[in-house]
Amino acid sequence: xxxxxxxxxxxxxxxxxxxxxxxxxxxxxxxxxxxxxxxxxxxxxxxxxxxxxxxxxxxxxxxxxxxxxxxxxxxxxxxxxxxxxxxxxxxxxxxxxxxxxxxxxxxxxxxxxxxxxxxxxxxxxxxxxxxxxxxxxxxxxxxxxxxxxxxxxxxxxxxxxxxxxxxxxxxxxxxxxxxxxxxxxxxxxxxxxxxxxxxxxxxxxxxxxxxxxxxxxxxxxxxxxxxxxxxxxxxxxxxxxxxxxxxxxxxxxxxxxxxxxxxxxxxxxxxxxxxxxxxxxxxxxxxxxxxxxxxxxxxxxxxxxxxxxxxxxxxxxxxxxxxxxxxxxxxxxxxxxxxxxxxxxxxxxxxxxxx
Amino acid sequence: xxxxxxxxxxxxxxxxxxxxxxxxxxxxxxxxxxxxxxxxxxxxxxxxxxxxxxxxxxxxxxxxxxxxxxxxxxxxxxxxxxxxxxxxxxxxxxxxxxxxxxxxxxxxxxxxxxxxxxxxxxxxxxxxxxxxxxxxxxxxxxxxxxxxxxxxxxxxxxxxxxxxxxxxxxxxxxxxxxxxxxxxxxxxxxxxxxxxxxxxxxxxxxxxxxxxxxxxxxxxxxxxxxxxxxxxxxxxxxxxxxxxxxxxxxxxxxxxxxxxxxxxxxxxxxxxxxxxxxxxxxxxxxxxxxxxxxxxxxxxxxxxxxxxxxxxxxxxxxxxxxxxxxxxxxxxxxxxx
Numbered sequence: 001x002x003x004x005x006x007x008x009x010x011x012x013x014x015x016x017x018x019x020x021x022x023x024x025x026x027x028x029x030x031x032x033x034x035x036x037x038x039x040x041x042x043x044x045x046x047x048x049x050x051x052x053x054x055x056x057x058x059x060x061x062x063x064x065x066x067x068x069x070x071x072x073x074x075x076x077x078x079x080x081x082x083x084x085x086x087x088x089x090x091x092x093x094x095x096x097x098x099x100x101x102x103x104x105x106x107x108x109x110x111x112x113x114x115x116x117x118x119x120x121x122x123x124x125x126x127x128x129x130x131x132x133x134x135x136x137x138x139x140x141x142x143x144x145x146x147x148x149x150x151x152x153x154x155x156x157x158x159x160x161x162x163x164x165x166x167x168x169x170x171x172x173x174x175x176x177x178x179x180x181x182x183x184x185x186x187x188x189x190x191x192x193x194x195x196x197x198x199x200x201x202x203x204x205x206x207x208x209x210x211x212x213x214x215x216x217x218x219x220x221x222x223x224x225x226x227x228x229x230x231x232x233x234x235x236x237x238x239x240x241x242x243x244x245x246x247x248x249x250x251x252x253x254x255x256x257x258x259x260x261x262x263x264x265x266x267x268x269x270x271x272x273x274x275x276x277x278x279x280x281x282x283x284x285x286x287x288x289x290x291x292x293x294x295x296x297x298x299x300x301x302x303x304x305x306x307x308x309x310x311x312x313x314x315x316x317x318x319x320x321x322x323x324x325x326x327x328x329x330x331x332x333x334x335x336x337x338x339x340x341x342x343x344x345x346x347x348x349x350x351x352x353x354x355x
Numbered sequence: 356x357x358x359x360x361x362x363x364x365x366x367x368x369x370x371x372x373x374x375x376x377x378x379x380x381x382x383x384x385x386x387x388x389x390x391x392x393x394x395x396x397x398x399x400x401x402x403x404x405x406x407x408x409x410x411x412x413x414x415x416x417x418x419x420x421x422x423x424x425x426x427x428x429x430x431x432x433x434x435x436x437x438x439x440x441x442x443x444x445x446x447x448x449x450x451x452x453x454x455x456x457x458x459x460x461x462x463x464x465x466x467x468x469x470x471x472x473x474x475x476x477x478x479x480x481x482x483x484x485x486x487x488x489x490x491x492x493x494x495x496x497x498x499x500x501x502x503x504x505x506x507x508x509x510x511x512x513x514x515x516x517x518x519x520x521x522x523x524x525x526x527x528x529x530x531x532x533x534x535x536x537x538x539x540x541x542x543x544x545x546x547x548x549x550x551x552x553x554x555x556x557x558x559x560x561x562x563x564x565x566x567x568x569x570x571x572x573x574x575x576x577x578x579x580x581x582x583x584x585x586x587x588x589x590x591x592x593x594x595x596x597x598x599x600x601x602x603x604x605x606x607x608x609x610x611x612x613x614x615x616x617x618x619x620x621x622x623x624x625x626x627x628x629x630x631x632x633x634x635x636x637x638x639x640x641x642x643x644x645x646x647x648x649x650x651x652x653x654x655x656x657x658x659x660x661x662x663x664x665x666x667x668x669x670x671x672x673x674x675x676x677x678x679x680x681x682x683x684x685x686x687x688x689x690x691x692x
Contacts, residue, residue: 073595105598112596117589120608121688122615132597167687183597 017086019046020223021070021191026083026093028062028069028247035296039065041247042083044325049190052217052224054238054255056231056270058292062247063227067193070225071110072100087191106136109189111213113196115176119168125152125179126164133186151182155212174205178212185216192217193225198233210236231274235259243267246293246303249325252333263334263343265308268351276355286354302337310338310346356683363679367672372431374668375661379430382657384423393419430455430661454665455658457651464662468644472666473547475643477555478562478635479628485567486574487621493571494578495610501583509575516572525565525638532561543640562639566632570624577620581613588612615685622678623671630667 028040040062047053055063068074070085072092085092087108092100112118119128129148130141137144145164152160155178168176177197184192194213198206214237217224226237234241234255241258243251243266251264262268272286290307293299305311305318314337325335336343386396397413398405413419418426432438433453439446449456454464493513497506533541544558585591586609594608595601631645640646644663651659683689 068592071596073592101595101598101600103598104596110596112589112593114589118593120590120594120612122611122686124687131599135598135600169688183593 017046019086020049020088021047022084022086023066023070024084024086026066026069026085027081028065028074029080029082030078031080032296037295038247038298039295040069041298043244043247043249045242045249045252047191047223047225049223050217050221051240052226052238054226054228054234054241055244056228056234056241057244058229060292060295061244062295063229063244064195065247066244067110067195067225067227070191070193071104071108072097073104102136105132105189106187107189108191108193109184109187111177111180111184111192111194111197114200115173115180116168116200118180119176119183121168124165124167125171126166128168129164129179129183129186132183136187147186148182151186152179155179155182155185155216156208157182173201174208177201177205177209181209181212181216185220188220189222190220191223191225192220193227195227196229197226199228199230206233213237231259231270243270246298247295248303248335249333250304250335252325254331257329257332261329261332261344262347263328263332263340264336265310265338265346266304267334268347269307271355272351302335313338313342360676360680363676367669367676370672371665371668375430375665376427378661378664379427380423382660383426387423454662457659458656459654459659464658467647467659468662468666471642471644471647474545474641475631475636475645476629477548477559478566478632478641478643479625481559481563482566482570482628482632482635483621483625485563486570489567490571490574491578491610491614491617494575495582495605495613497575497579498582498586499605506579510579513572513575516568517576519569521565521569521634522638524568525562525635528561528565529639542638545639545641558639558641562635562641565638566628566635574617574620577617578613581616582609585609585612615682618678618681618685622674626671626674627667629670629674631663 023046024044026040026043027038030037030039043062043066045053055066057063065074069081070087070092072095074081076097081093083093087103090099090103092103119125123131126145126148129151130144133139133144133147134141139147149160149164152164157163157175157178163171163175168179171179177200181197192213197213198209201209210233213224213226216222224237226234228234238255240252240254242249243258243264245266251258251262251267253262258267259271262271266288269286269288273288275285288307289309293303293306299306299319301317301319301321302308302311302323308318311318317337321337323335323337325333327333328340334343338346383396387393393414394410397410397417397419418429421429429438433449433451433455435451437451437453438449438455447456449463452465454468456463457467460467493509497509500506529542532538539561540554540558544554546554546558548555588609590612591604591609594604599608631643631648633645633649635641636643636645637649644666647659648663650656651663
């Protein structure tokens with residue numbers, strides 16, 4: 001697990017560390033008329049080539065904002081991005097827009113949630129892949145077209161030499177997501193961010209797409225960030241899990257740890273929200289009470305305290321002091337005021353038996 | 356596709372029939388309903404202090420004594436096969452599509468229309484070029500610079516452009532650029548392109564700009580709104596994620612999608628204008644279809660009014676058909692059939 005563990009920074013601020021992707025204290029804020037929306041508020045993690053990091057959390061926890069931030073897709077006019085993002089030794093937050101643009105698509109690519117709305121309806125699938133390839137590669141249209149057909153074949157589209165001239169609306173949902181993946185991978189990116197790639201698909205297709213992403217990752221040895229609210233997807237694909245709540249990381253662990261020894265009440269809640277068919281109907285779900293906090297008025301102290309069933313056990317500390325993300329076990333971090341022993345006890349006695 | 360075009364053409368013919376029926380009804384049937392005798396109607400076409408014979412003659416020539424349905428039938432028949440008019444010993448043959456003769460000038464309506472059409476077409480097409488170029492570029496820049504001083508200024512000017520009537524902006528521009536500063540010739544200086552291209556151009560600059568100002572203002576607002584919406588689309592985010600330069604994102608991806616609905620509006624506007632830009636032509640003294648329509652209405656020249664109406668309706672119908680066919684080319688999701 002050492003490869004993806006958020007070990008203590010060996011490199012100081014403003015220096016490249018050894019990690020392939022190194023996000024340090026990333027903050028993405030949006031000034032609005034109602035106040036400052038702190039979508040991402042101090043996020044730190046690292047990721048190596050060939051590894052997969054799953055970022056999970058509810059809607060509005062800052063997952064997608066983080067991924068768009070790494071790609072530099074936030075409009076500078078309406079957002080404040082601070083912190084550092086190091087990709088293969090290059091810092092991205094302070095880089096010029098043009099530099100980041102050149103990296104987009106070539107060194108880092110993204111697969112979006114809804115492949116129908118994410119592809120231009122007026123251009124053929126082939127044209128859109130050709131365009132993605134030709135921005136970064138100085139080749140003729142014929143060569144790019146061959147490459148596009150090749151890519152479509154690799155992501156499992158039958159008769160790619162015919163389908164290359166189809167429009168997105170002529171593809172089925174699963175096919176479109178495959179085409180989207182082909183487009184993202186057309187320049188062999190070393191970092192692939194998949195933002196809920198299977199949410200819009202039906203379950204049988206979901207499994208195929210996840211398989212495809214895993215196979216391609218092995219083939220290309222790219223680093224993958226899998227953004228999802230579906231813990232099943234994470235369990236299937238990821239090496240590590242980063243649990244986000246209100247723009248911050250509340251728990252970071254290997255998949256094994258996160259599913260078998262989770263250390264944060266919010267992670268317990270997420271696990272409890274997974275339906276289980278092998279339980280009595282009334283016991284299948286244990287939803288987290290309440291709703292995600294407003295990112296303008298993030299609750300004081302621990303942002304999760306208004307929804308946390310164990311907040312009273314901390315003598316008011318939850319309301320006043322923000323828990324730091326500390327390493328509880330090697331490669332396993334959590335941000336919670338509860339004493340570690342108490343957490344292990346609650347997990348073993350109250351939560352685990354019900355899951 | 357072929358079946359679609361045929362169906363649309365049949366629809367177009369039915370539409371034109373309806374338009375001609377309504378117009379014909381207004382001019383030949385309503386007066387009867389209002390209690391006018393055919394003598395009174397005929398008298399309107401003969402001049403001051405008409406003689407009995409002249410009225411009788413006119414009634415026979417125009418078939419005013421026939422029931423309105425028969426008159427309308429005759430009118431349609433003339434459109435399809437032509438018609439012979441007997442005037443004393445001479446017989447005037449009016450070949451199809453015959454729209455009859457002007458009550459005033461006795462010229463064939465079609466000939467007059469064809470004579471006037473180039474002036475209107477020059478005005479409408481030239482103005483269209485100006486307003487498309489101006490309106491769309493201002494709209495795009497405003498959308499990209501939303502909320503800036505430029506955007507606000509452009510939208511205020513656009514709002515005034517939409518609100519100010521042509522006979523105001525036209526007269527102001529004439530006063531400024533033709534009478535105070537003598538850059539452009541004054542009203543009524545229009546000459547056909549084939550006669551004198553230089554005068555043709557000079558005399559049309561002010562009308563083009565005046566007419567285009569109104570439309571450019573509308574198109575700037577349309578484009579701005581469309582661009583703002585399109586720039587938030589997921590596929591624009593995808594285009595950026597691919598690493599495309601912003602220029603490509605805006606022109607190839609965003610503008611392309613924004614222009615498609617604008618094309619529909621443009622078809623309607625241009626079709627209407629090709630039937631005569633009444634206010635602009637009157638203000639600048641351009642002898643086009645719009646002026647002809649006004650003059651004909653003022654003098655009660657019914658065949659001419661009917662003719663202009665039919666031409667306007669036809670141009671709207673035809674241009675809309677073209678736009679719908681183009682739509683299928685531009686937006687592959689549209690399948691005609």
